[in-house]
Amino acid sequence: MDMELITTLFRTSIRMATPILLASLGGALTYHAGIINVAMEGLMLISAFFSVVFSYLTGNAFYGIIAGMMASILISLLYSVFVSFLKANNFAIGFAINILVSSLTLFLMRIMFKGENAFNSPDIAPIPELKLITGNYFLDNYILNFSILTYLSILIAFVLAFIVYKTSFGLRLRVCGEMPQALTTAGVKVGFVQLCSSVLCGALCGLAGAQLSLYNVRMFSREMTGGRGFVALAAILISGGKPKRILVISLLFGVFDALSVKLQGEKVAPQFALMLPYVMSVVVLLLFHLKSRKGLKNA
Template sequence: MVKMDLELITTLFRTSIRMATPILLASLGGALTYHAGIINVAMEGLMLISAFFSVVFSYLTGSALYGILAGMLASIVISLLYSVFVSFLKANNFAIGFALNILVSSLTLFLMRVMFQGKNAFNSPDIASIVELKLKSGNYFLDNYVFNFSILTYLSILIAFLLACIIYRTSFGLRLRVCGEMPEALKAAGIKVGFVQLWSSILCGALCGLAGAQLSLYNVRMFSRDMTGGRGFVALAAILISGGKPKRILLISLLFGVFDALSVKLQSEKIAPQFALMLPYIMSVVVLLLFHLKTRKRLKNA
């Protein structure tokens, strides 16, 4: 009985980490644009376009690395398009973000049906997956709770701490925060707000590209229609709850990963699968509501 409980905990932990990694990477990317004054609602589309091109190039080249690079490039292109409209043409970021999400959803479906004979999903053993950090220490805890995860999982944790230093301890981070908080001061210093936002969008595109690659080349090793399933909006919730702080984003992403893992587990139980799939998003709404109520209370007491 104890052994079964341990195996269940281990499975839930490993699934939680796997599910949390794309959300963490996308959230860290969105945190950069958040500090630059843009609430990025296009992350869903950025992850989806990356997932598609990651699978396509991984399949065509037989290399996960080329797939990741292709996914990142595609995501950066869409992110730059978003930035041009929002930062330079001063369009509404919510309207453009949702428009790009719809565009990417339709574009990936069209390309997949053209390239793979009308299919809504594509899966092949020729798709090269992202490698794990394969280590066998002989210690159960290390082998199951520390080692043998995707390379991008370790990279995402490293990026979280690296971004915390960049945002709060470098001149670029200072410009980024001033861009979002006091853009007039940035203009007075002779620095163009649009270009700071442009750079934040490029970095956001790169990280969302990694998120899409993790999702399609490691979590499931396939591409299916709208496979991101709202993870871009979960990432946005993580950003808003954390205030764009990378270390808090890391913890909140892990929390969402746990709920995602529980939804997977519940699907194998005698529970309606629709309810199980709803669980991560229900928790996102609940957490956002609690955060909103806490913020209102703090503002009233100020």
């Protein structure tokens, strides 16, 4: 295979994997707290919208990222109020949030940008890359010169692995999901722990949406998340919420995404290319389920 093609596929894989990794790490926190968060699709989408709007208005990607994170956190808090305190069904509320955000972003975009279903402008400030040219082909193309959020996401994966399994907060988080009665007996409110996990999930999904709209494509379009929130949920379920495993699985999904982009340029039906990452997600989930059932039978 041509070296240039391998390099292009690798860089595209990393770019595609970063939003999934960030969203998955956020969803892993609520997963450990006892909530399977199906609202990540909406959290990423609302962040993608406000990241583009504020990046465009201010000419600064940092303000766009902050705006996207704040919007995602607010929606995540709304989700948490219904699920953690009002005890509503998390799946029903999650899908309702996704529909709400989809309609809200479309409504706001058509008001702000003259009835368009997509907004693209050279005035949208993109997320910068870590620009370091060493002259070494491997370092320049495989290690350096990616989005700053890519490096941050990898760091966050290791930090969360430490927090979840080595700190008192992580212990409370896991007990909240596994034995909430024990947490209540210890005098810690389950709803408060779940609220904290939802805020952190909102922040990380906000970073995911910003990466998607300010780096991957540098625009906003209707439903631009394209099911990545559900791919992130698949990564969480497959990994059991373990951050380091999520890192590896997200990279795998990134490869599938990169292959779908490559296939769109070949003589392959575009519908097949677009559905490849999601088909592979279903296949991987099925294999994981079969392996889990086999393990239970052997036990």
